[in-house]
Amino acid sequence: MPADSIGTATPAPPLGAEYADTASAAYRAALQVLESVEPRIAAATRKELADQRDSLKLIASENYASPAVLLAMGSWLSDKYAEGTVGHRFYAGCQNVDTVESVAAEHARELFGAPYAYVQPHSGIDANLVAYWAILATRVEAPALAESGVKHVNDLSEADWETLRHKLGGQRLLGMSLDAGGHLTHGFRPNISGKMFFQRSYGTDPETGLLDYDAVAAAAREFKPLILVAGYSAYPRRINFATMREIADEVGATLMVDMAHFAGLVAGKVFTGDEDPVPHAHVTTTTTHKSLRGPRGGLILAQPEYADAVDRGCPMVLGGPLPHVMAAKAVALAEARRPAFGSYAQRVADNAQALAEGFLRRGARLVTGGTDNHIVLLDVTSFGLTGRQAESALLDAGVVTNRNSIPADPNGAWYTSGIRFGTPALTTRGFGTADFDRVAELVTDVLTNTTPQGSSKAKYTLADGTAERVRASAAELLAANPLYPGLAL
């Protein structure tokens, strides 16, 4: 199918175009101030914009936040300590932070149709940690306190406290395996989640690479987890969350969905019904900076029975909130409630289809044979390469990606056999389906011209002229789709 025939959504207006002049003046002034205090930071800040403008960014977890989101972070809101939550702070004078946090949470609830939202987590990992503790507090600690007839852990006897501590540390968590696309925080040993829980993984079907719900149900029946985690970093397909909830209910598990990667597709109503995790999960966590296009940060949505425990995230799990980042989350969530964001999200998905089809047409092998979200996972063993070699060769040609494990990866978690591509960032720049077909062509050009050196899993040779040829073509694509058009420093 020709790539142009895939697109359905019209491009959203360029990011921040309506206030580009004002934003330019603001940034020029800010950089001048920085220059007078620490010129190296001013220079690195300028250079980062130039580098971002000049690179073909295909990292699935990155995006470009609007100037409004970025400007919201550069203020004196940063100076305020505000442990606690709205109306219940451990510090005085938090009235403005209360406003910021309330507005951000209101936008999050409205955007995702959630009864409760918590906007304090500093990142996705922090959001998951708060969520785990909230589930443990609700399902293990609260019943234990009730059984002992006390309201607070400090009122437990030493013996009862010791029993509770062991119980908290003895719970079970079932999540997607790392090589199928799960995340380290879903119970893996090197991460704290793997030390907090007994963990088991469900994988994907060895033939199709697709999630096998019967296998998940069988694993859940056998393992009986307290928490069933759904969500991924590198799985190129949608998940049926209604089915995951049925599985959780059958075994008495709490369903936690980590939608860090695809929150933008949920916000933009590309994932609806059974593919929208929010109505099905007891607790939903996300980052705000990937497909959602906000500041770096985390967010938790929850059903009411978990809300009180999540609200205690700071200071029980998290360090003090970052009010300036909560302000930026509010701005990003307000942006995501506009119709233009829906058309952006649809284009993210259309562009991933175009990229996948572009690879398939050129004979490449994709994990699961394609995509229906924003991720394309290319199996580079078909080019005779490791992920490490492919990632480096692509970078030589100005194509920024990351290597990634594939199911049953023959090259292990360091060298890997996959390259993960994502469409959110370049879609923000205005790339369409034809542009992504061209990206597939450029990537294929690099990989077919890369040869491993001997038996090394890291060293490679890139045929003469390849990097220059691909860089020149990428520069044309980037020039036609400028980042922050009108923003002049």
Ligand code: PLP
């Ligand atoms: N959860 C998932 C599924 C992710 O993919 C990631 C990051 O890549 C995270 C959590 C962690 O997010 P952060 O880097 O903001 O802590």
